[in-house]
Amino acid sequence: MTDDMEGLWSVGTAQYFLTTVLLMVGLYGIVARQHLLRKLMAMNILQVAVIVFFIALSAKSGATVPVVIEDGLEINVASYVNPLPHALMLTAIVVSVSTTGVALALLIRIRRRYGTLSETMLLAKLRE
Amino acid sequence: MKLAFGSPALDAASRLMTPFMLMFGAYVVVHGHDSPGGGFQGGVIIAACIILVRLVRGRAGGWMLAPERALAFACAGLGIFIGVGLLGPIFGGNFLDYSALPLLLEAPKARAAGSMAIEIGVAVTVTGVLSLIFDALVEARDDG
Amino acid sequence: MFRLSLVPLVVLGALLMTAAGGLPPVGDPESPAATHVSPRYISRGPEETGATNLVTGVLADYRSYDTLGETAVICAAGLACWLILGARWREDGGAQ
Numbered sequence: 001m002t003d004d005m006e007g008l009w010s011v012g013t014a015q016y017f018l019t020t021v022l023l024m025v026g027l028y029g030i031v032a033r034q035h036l037l038r039k040l041m042a043m044n045i046l047q048v049a050v051i052v053f054f055i056a057l058s059a060k061s062g063a064t065v066p067v068v069i070e071d072g073l074e075i076n077v078a079s080y081v082n083p084l085p086h087a088l089m090l091t092a093i094v095v096s097v098s099t100t101g102v103a104l105a106l107l108i109r110i111r112r113r114y115g116t117l118s119e120t121m122l123l124a125k126l127r128e
Numbered sequence: 129m130k131l132a133f134g135s136p137a138l139d140a141a142s143r144l145m146t147p148f149m150l151m152f153g154a155y156v157v158v159h160g161h162d163s164p165g166g167g168f169q170g171g172v173i174i175a176a177c178i179i180l181v182r183l184v185r186g187r188a189g190g191w192m193l194a195p196e197r198a199l200a201f202a203c204a205g206l207g208i209f210i211g212v213g214l215l216g217p218i219f220g221g222n223f224l225d226y227s228a229l230p231l232l233l234e235a236p237k238a239r240a241a242g243s244m245a246i247e248i249g250v251a252v253t254v255t256g257v258l259s260l261i262f263d264a265l266v267e268a269r270d271d272g
Numbered sequence: 273m274f275r276l277s278l279v280p281l282v283v284l285g286a287l288l289m290t291a292a293g294g295l296p297p298v299g300d301p302e303s304p305a306a307t308h309v310s311p312r313y314i315s316r317g318p319e320e321t322g323a324t325n326l327v328t329g330v331l332a333d334y335r336s337y338d339t340l341g342e343t344a345v346i347c348a349a350g351l352a353c354w355l356i357l358g359a360r361w362r363e364d365g366g367a368q
Contacts, residue, residue: 016292024285031277060306061299066326067164068318075315078301082310083317083326090331091342094168094254098349101261105356108265161323166331195354202347209343213336224336240322243332246339253343257350264357 015056022049036110036117040103047096051089058085133184142184149177157251161240167247171254178259182266193259201256208249212242 026049029042058081066083068075111117114125157170178193193201213224221228226242227235296303313330321329331339 013292013295013297015298016295017289020285020288020292023288024281027284028278028281031281032275056298057303057305059299060301063301065164066314067162068324068326075318077311077314080314080326082306083313083330084310085305086327087330087335088338090166090168090327091339094172095342095345095349098257098261098346101265101353102349102356104265105261105353109356160328161325163325164327165325166328195358199351199354202350206343206347209340213340224340226333236319236322238322239320239333243321243323243328243336246332246336247328250339250343253347257346260350261353264353267357 016053019049019053019056022046022052025049034119036107036119036122039119040100040107043103044096044100047092051092054085054089054092058082134186138184142180146177146181149173149180153177153251157247158244160247161244167250168254170247171251172258174251175255175258175262178255179262182259182262193256193263195260195263198256198260198263202253202260203256205249205251205253205256208252209246212245212249215242 023046026042026044026046029045030039033039033042060078060081063079063081066080066086068080107117110122114122116122116125153170153173155170156165156173157167160166160170212226216223216225216228219228219230226239229238229242231238231241233241296305300306313326313334317326317329317334318324321333323329323333
């Protein structure tokens with residue numbers, strides 16, 4: 001758990017850069033795509049970027065998953081990753097599923113009412 | 129609306145997998161204190177099982193969790209959560225303070241029992257809400 | 273037109289990339305996130321909450337009020353989903 005893991009995690013800030021790229025992909029999709037369903041998918045990508053960022057914050061070199069396996073009274077803090085971001089992101093994932101469900105329901109209603117999900121066509125129909 | 133991909137192979141596979149999925153979901157909920165798992169994950173697994181049967185056999189499979197009943201499940205889970213939390217003030221502790229529960233247990237065991245009850249409530253809520261969302265999205269028609 | 277949105281995005285991305293240099297490196301055991309409350313969760317979690325899975329201990333015990341809010345949000349999301357799509361069924365006079 002020591003040498004290999006350290007090699008895996010000693011990437012410095014590369015994970016932050018990759019997370020930023022993921023965030024930019026999501027933001028670009030939300031801003032630039034015309035189809036509302038694609039905007040929703042881009043929003044999910046953005047949520048994944050935030051989740052990956054939090055999980056990257058929780059990592060510690062040479063640490064293992066936050067399930068205590070040793071029986072002794074003394075627990076070495078440095079040998080377990082930070083459990084707090086994991087707990088927060090666990091709820092965030094389920095909430096993102098729920099919000100995606102609500103968003104899909106809203107999209108179905110919009111499509112029923114206006115017959116389209118394209119933003120420009122929706123705006124044109126709203127102006128009529 | 130029919131949304132059943134019923135074929136003999138799918139039917140047999142889903143029949144084979146369903147009990148194991150349900151049992152694994154319950155295991156993940158109940159064993160969440162000592163291994164990776166918990167209410168959210170177990171609830172999602174149980175909801176996936178319900179959705180699998182719903183996809184393969186359709187509504188006729190008898191596994192349809194009607195929207196009203198799924199909503200009742202969701203609210204019941206939230207009620208379990210709040211009820212267990214309110215037991216704390218009733219027995220002289222703080223809100224959601226499980227160590228005040230009269231369980232005749234040591235403090236960590238009582239807290240573990242209280243958080244187990246809360247995890248079960250969360251699992252019931254997640255199961256109900258996920259199957260409710262699935263049913264609502266599937267039942268929606270595009271003809272209006 | 274929509275391509276113009278690339279410009280602020282690139283600026284924002286450059287800002288974030290620059291800011292990422294100020295964050296502690298990934299895996300740093302001495303980072304602020306790992307030294308504030310999390311040592312207490314790790315060192316005293318099992319004896320205080322009775323859960324050897326620290327994530328469950330944090331989720332269901334230390335921060336159960338947070339989890340209560342999340343559960344309420346999920347419940348509300350299910351209710352909203354059903355109401356948004358269910359109104360149509362009731363208009364039909366009991367199709368569902």
